[in-house]
Amino acid sequence: MVGQRFVKMLSEDRWFDVECIAASKRTAGTRYGDNALGFEYSDEILDMTIEETSRALLDNYDIDIAFSALPADVAGTVEAQLAEEIAVATNSAAHRMDEDVPLLIPEVNPDHLALIDVQRQKGWKGSLVTNPNCSTIVMVLSLKPLLDAFGIRDVKVATMQAVSGAGFTGVSSMDILDNVIPYIGKEESKMETEPMKLLGTFDGNKINYAEFGVSALCTRVPVIDGHTESIFIELEQDPSVEEFTEALRTFSGLPQELNLPSAPKRPIEIRDVPLPRMHRDLGNGMSVTAGRIEKVAPHKFKYVVMGHNTIRGAVGASILNAELLAEKKYV
Amino acid sequence: MVGQRFVKMLSEDRWFDVECIAASKRTAGTRYGDNALGFEYSDEILDMTIEETSRALLDNYDIDIAFSALPADVAGTVEAQLAEEIAVATNSAAHRMDEDVPLLIPEVNPDHLALIDVQRQKGWKGSLVTNPNCSTIVMVLSLKPLLDAFGIRDVKVATMQAVSGAGFTGVSSMDILDNVIPYIGKEESKMETEPMKLLGTFDGNKINYAEFGVSALCTRVPVIDGHTESIFIELEQDPSVEEFTEALRTFSGLPQELNLPSAPKRPIEIRDVPLPRMHRDLGNGMSVTAGRIEKVAPHKFKYVVMGHNTIRGAVGASILNAELLAEKKYV
Amino acid sequence: MVGQRFVKMLSEDRWFDVECIAASKRTAGTRYGDNALGFEYSDEILDMTIEETSRALLDNYDIDIAFSALPADVAGTVEAQLAEEIAVATNSAAHRMDEDVPLLIPEVNPDHLALIDVQRQKGWKGSLVTNPNCSTIVMVLSLKPLLDAFGIRDVKVATMQAVSGAGFTGVSSMDILDNVIPYIGKEESKMETEPMKLLGTFDGNKINYAEFGVSALCTRVPVIDGHTESIFIELEQDPSVEEFTEALRTFSGLPQELNLPSAPKRPIEIRDVPLPRMHRDLGNGMSVTAGRIEKVAPHKFKYVVMGHNTIRGAVGASILNAELLAEKKYV
């Protein structure tokens, strides 16, 4: 799912061209169009022959940047090999928590990109940049302005996640029709650890993790695209609902300032009731939508945030990361 | 939806017979079978003529107990009138928080039934017993054994509620297909206030409310029956996961002791992952299912509880209340 | 649903501007944005005040053409009144079968537009053009090239129709989740009679209806947008599957020739398996998709055709009709 959306979005991108498509040995040598089911592509893309993912690709193609949606077990080795030579923007989880690898959301922690200089100290000519897990991105985009404005003590989040997050064959129709599944393997630990790195501070050498608590309970629901998250948050300060809402509404970052092609005009849209089917495509799928904001008690709020999990939460996230790399002359 | 399930379940009940079916002036006089779409009924039921709901029914029919699924605005007056003469078991919200009306879950607070003696002090020959809101019942069945065993400091709950909770025409297919709706009118305040009464203590005259905090964020999902609830709870004591689970698993109450017809053998079933479509009919829809129990930090747990909203959460709840009334000779 | 999509599509149209929005007395006077839930609109549209639909609108606004999605019972009178003065393009069923009113699909029977000259004989300065029922349009776009190339003896069609066809509140979630509903009021008779007028011949005065039989069995399915139709057809001639497919694939008409703004490049796209979610937006929702073409016996074929019911089947249909009106100087 994510791999195919990469091909779809990159084939229509303003800054990047698809030079080659690589996958595992199993499909290598076959026509892309005979494997791709999820989107409508141009004939040029459909007729490309799938290559096997390996460092050898660099000898045969003129590649400036590799986008990766590899499974975590494969990504570990290959991505590091490629990063010795070229820029790599990956959605894979393999290297997300590595000390010298930026876990990046350009609106949230663009200064972490300087970790690439740390990477280069070990001889890499290229670089490796990762984006967080889809449900983490949607949540952290809303946490960042709250942290900056009011400080955060504690977060509890209950998700309702779309089936596309599990890939084309990840969730059986027998499991999800007239049903919800309150279990998604490894998702909760990602949501509980990645935000600490994302919202940590870079001291020139390493990231010092943020320290508030996040507790997550993740559920799959019968929605195609769009993760919805119910959040209970306790803040250091005690803003009004209006101040809380305004912090979200006016949030903007470096991608907006640089006017990067994939940057949404408003990273956070405010609606009374965020709805996946109606709002997931706002900002071409790159805006998240927040709403249902209520004050529960002094310092304590509840709200909902929703975002397109395979665009803002995966493919668009990697492309925005790559755009920042390019703008900063790392590509 | 609730009204029709009342007719369906009562027409097959061991203790109760359907003497008459009453509704608003609009449908009064018509054949029940020409109005009922949701279930398969016996010909006898289908051929009954709908009466208009009023005190006059008591003159024309031999009624011992009235079951009510009236809209809250109508229920207020009519239920009180009927209760002057006969027993009334209602699912309506109108009188739930009245000082002298038991808000009853027989496994949770059967001693509150003694409020009927307070009711009789004002001259009623009958009585009025209410059951809580559907999402409240599912949650409180799991809170009761935790409160008794470990004490509760704080609860945050994010629900994923079935469409049947809104009635036959309550949720449009255009709103819910490929979507979730994180808003259900008045639901959150019910979930935040009703548990305090249910888990309060009766001092012989009135209920002294429980005092921990409940914060709720309610969402509608594309599920026919079965409300699923993600709960973050902080306890006074600090049990192990096993002790926490055992408290839920072994929970039992007066209905089980009295072996009431609608009482499930186990009020709480434990499953690794509670699933509405697979588990909502456990205990004939009267058991709730808990699972995904994890310890987050000392005193802090997360878990999921799910129950059939129109059986355990509404119609079955009223019938179980009525069975307790009958057993206690209030009918 | 159709009304709101009219406002959405016309507000973004190249040829037409939204001068005023009118509805029934009930909503007249209110802000459009307080009534419209289905789409994201510009602030300018959201802030428009809804007018009451009547002839008086012509005095207060500078209107060249009225687009109508009125209920059939209201449309009868008002549309005829407006047509005395201005052009009216309607999706309503009220006047579809009127002798002097073109029932129009611009790719299929553009010559029927000459009925406007018959309308003007009764003193109208304006004109009235209707588009067929949504499921009719999808089917007839595929029948037209088959009729022209091979002649048609008989058609049997079983539909699987999207819930949007019934409007925002037309289909309850309780009725359609985990279900199909093989009944849609009045739909089958529309599918059986409208094609005869659409595929009839205009003799300068009136339409002589086509004469083959159409039998339809209509079902609602849990799909948001996109009507899918399983068709069994018997032809006069006996083409090969390739010839049959080629007739569909190469179909093109006057809108393509005139390059009208809403005209899809290919009115019929061919895919192995037409799928509503994947293909309904082809040609901006104005192409239908055909596939699963098989020869059952000499002269006998089966195939599937699918199209976006509220774009090609309703709003886009009316707009394309209006574009043809404008191009032909009737506006």
Added chain:
Amino acid sequence: MVGQRFVKMLSEDRWFDVECIAASKRTAGTRYGDNALGFEYSDEILDMTIEETSRALLDNYDIDIAFSALPADVAGTVEAQLAEEIAVATNSAAHRMDEDVPLLIPEVNPDHLALIDVQRQKGWKGSLVTNPNCSTIVMVLSLKPLLDAFGIRDVKVATMQAVSGAGFTGVSSMDILDNVIPYIGKEESKMETEPMKLLGTFDGNKINYAEFGVSALCTRVPVIDGHTESIFIELEQDPSVEEFTEALRTFSGLPQELNLPSAPKRPIEIRDVPLPRMHRDLGNGMSVTAGRIEKVAPHKFKYVVMGHNTIRGAVGASILNAELLAEKKYV
């Protein structure tokens, strides 16, 4: 899916006990409860160890009859081997069209059971009985009384089939949410050929196939259980709608006469609009529901029939076959 429902239904059967559960080499040796996800089972069943399917089972267990849901490629050899010794009732397609194997629906062609005597001429001590494909059974139950009463010239059928027909992992949620899929591999040819054998006549040695035409177009829809079929039929005679309906309503067969445990009281229930979610469990899932009956033209009718695909269409079908085998002393 079918295999698990076999275990579920047989473990609660009045006539049969589950002696052993066998599957492929891959799962042999594991606990049944570690593989079974679809239903709630007794502890006794959950704790059974899965055996490998082979003739050797007959040496280690006391088995009178084997129920098979094997994949067609495996079923061919193993089922024939088992049938040399014991009775085999299979849902597999492997032997359905074999000359000496009854393709059986007990209400439709119980006399075909005599083919077992032909089987025994080749030395088998056991027997092999097959049931048709799920969508065939639902349709043919309605065709049989029409054939007997009025004769059949031609049938066209468009199906809307439940996802359970493809097994637990057969249909991905990404493919079916907000979608229909008008393609099911091999289904259409089964629906076009099996009825000819089922409705054929047995002359003491072999089946002489029925000869009218059936043309099928099969679609998967987002429904859990229950295949719905839109049928256009042309009859030899020209009954009224009432006579047509009455032929369906009064249909009854040998299982009803013998009062077999799984036989529904009425094989065909009549409802205005057959609905999978509301009617699939009628007769414990063994009745099909017909409705929407209309006369299109002399001799020509359209109607809808719906049935539970994994009960009446698979597991219940095999069990009813086995009950007839037992009653007729073949077990």
